[in-house]
Amino acid sequence: MRQFKILGVAMAAALLVAACGGGGGDGNQASAVKFTSMVSFGDSLSDVGTYKVGAVAAMGGGTYTVNGITGAIGAEPTPSKNWTELVASQLRLPAPCPAQTGLNSAAALGGPVAVVNYPACNNYAQGGARVTDPVGPGSASAPVNSPLGQLTVPIITQISTHLTKVGGSFSGTELVTVMAGGNDVLELLDQLKANATAAGTTAFGNTLVGGLVALVPNPANQPAAMLAIGTALQTAAAVPGATTTDIVTAAVTAASGQPGVTLPINSTPIVTAATAAANKAGADYATTNGPKAVADMAKAGGELAAYVKTLIIGKGAKYVAVVNLPDVSLTPSSKAQSVETQALISNMVVYFNTQLQNGLTGVAGVTVVDAYADNRNQIANPASYALTNITTPACNLTKPSPNALGSSLVCNTTNVIAGDTSHYLFADTVHPTPYGYKLLAQLVTKSMVLAGWL
Numbered sequence: 189m190r191q192f193k194i195l196g197v198a199m200a201a202a203l204l205v206a207a208c209g210g211g212g213g214d215g216n217q218a219s220a221v222k223f224t225s226m227v228s229f230g231d232s233l234s235d236v237g238t239y240k241v242g243a244v245a246a247m248g249g250g251t252y253t254v255n256g257i258t259g260a261i262g263a264e265p266t267p268s269k270n271w272t273e274l275v276a277s278q279l280r281l282p283a284p285c286p287a288q289t290g291l292n293s294a295a296a297l298g299g300p301v302a303v304v305n306y307p308a309c310n311n312y313a314q315g316g317a318r319v320t321d322p323v324g325p326g327s328a329s330a331p332v333n334s335p336l337g338q339l340t341v342p343i344i345t346q347i348s349t350h351l352t353k354v355g356g357s358f359s360g361t362e363l364v365t366v367m368a369g370g371n372d373v374l375e376l377l378d379q380l381k382a383n384a385t386a387a388g389t390t391a392f393g394n395t396l397v398g399g400l401v402a403l404v405p406n407p408a409n410q411p412a413a414m415l416a417i418g419t420a421l422q423t424a425a426a427v428p429g430a431t432t433t434d435i436v437t438a439a440v441t442a443a444s445g446q447p448g449v450t451l452p453i454n455s456t457p458i459v460t461a462a463t464a465a466a467n468k469a470g471a472d473y474a475t476t477n478g479p480k481a482v483a484d485m486a487k488a489g490g491e492l493a494a495y496v497k498t499l500i501i502g503k504g505a506k507y508v509a510v511v512n513l514p515d516v517s518l519t520p521s522s523k524a525q526s527v528e529t530q531a532l533i534s535n536m537v538v539y540f541n542t543q544l545q546n547g548l549t550g551v552a553g554v555t556v557v558d559a560y561a562d563n564r565n566q567i568a569n570p571a572s573y574a575l576t577n578i579t580t581p582a583c584n585l586t587k588p589s590p591n592a593l594g595s596s597l598v599c600n601t602t603n604v605i606a607g608d609t610s611h612y613l614f615a616d617t618v619h620p621t622p623y624g625y626k627l628l629a630q631l632v633t634k635s636m637v638l639a640g641w642l
Contacts, residue, residue: 221641223363226281227310228272229346230367234313237286242301249598252619256600265610266622274629285309292328292337316340319488324371331382343368347499358505367511369540372488376481388470393421395465399458400443413446482535489540493547506553512541514563521617555639562631581616582609
C-alpha cells in the first residue's frame, strides 16, 4: 500500500514519463502518444455540465463538486474541475464540454429545460447515468424520484450516440475514458429498499387488521369485520401524507363499530405486533433479495466490459482508460446505513469490479485504473494524500437553504461549511471535492504512464 505524499506521486509520474518513452536522449518530454482529442463516457463523476442550465445554473451549480473555485492547478485551494478536465489539461487538449445539456425538472425547479446536443463536444457523461438501464438516480421515473429530472442517458447509449456522430468508428488517436457503476449501486439499493418497505407495509397492515379482527367475538362476523377494517386502513393509507397514526386510527375506528367489540380498544399491543411484523418482513425481504442486487451489479460490470471491447476497442479506439468503481461502501452516504447494508454495498462494488476486470484482462489498448484500491487507501491513510477529512461533506447540504437540492450539484463557495475544506475528500455524501478529483486525475495519469501512453 502506498505511504507517500501526493507530491511524491506527481514526482514519480514525472520520472516514469522520462523513463517510458515520454522523453528521449534529446531531452524531448512530449507524451509517448500524441492524443488528438478526448472522449468521455460516464456518470456524475465525469460530468462537466450536462445540468448546468435553468435553476441549477442560477443557483451557482452545474457539476458534482464544490462549484466556483478558481485558480491555477498548483494553487490552493484546488479549482473546481473534475478529473476528466484535469487530465485533458495535462494532455494539452481542449477543455471537455458536455455533448448534451438539459433537464426534465418539475415546476418547483422552473420546469423542463430543453435538451440541446453539441456536436463539437465529446464528454457524454451525465449525472445519474447507469451502465445499461436508462432509469438512474435523479430521473423523474426513478423509484426515489427527484424534481430535478436528470436525463441519465446510460453508457451504452452514450457510446452509440458518439459512434453515430463520427461515422461508426473511433480514429484511434483519441483518449477514451470510461467510468460508471456508481448509479447502478444507488438505484439497485433504492429499488431494494422500496420493495422491502412495501413488504413491511403489507405485513404491518395484515397484522394490524388481523389483530383487530380477532377482537370480534363471533367468528361468523369476522369476515365482514376484516373487509370493513381493511377498507378503512387502505383508504387512510391512500391519503397523501398519511402517517402511521392516521392509518391505525382509521383501522381502530372501523373495528370499534363491529358487533361485540369491547370498547375502548387497547390497540397498543396490536400495533406493537404489527410493527414487529413489518420490521421482520422488510429485513427478510432485504436479506433474501440482497444477493440479486449483487448479481445485478456483476452483470452490469460484465456489460460495461463488453461495451468497451466491442463498441470502443472493436470500433477502432486504441487508448481506453477504464476507471473501476471506488469503494462506495466507504462514502458518508453508505456509512449512514446499517452495517448489513454497508456489507451489501461492498459486495456489490467488488462483484462489479471483478467482472469488469475479468472482461478486460488482456484486451489490447485498455488500461484499467484501480480507483477502488486507491480510494480504500485514501480512507485508511488520509495523511499520505494530504487529506484533512474523509468523513464530513464540505458542502452544507441543508435543504431547502442553503442547498436547495441537498447535493453538490448546486454547492458552491457560498454554501460550504465553515472552516478550511480545501483538502476534504467528499463534497456531498458521495461526490468528491475538487481536491478529491485532483487525486483521481493523478491516479489516471499515473496509470497512463505505466501503460506507456505518457
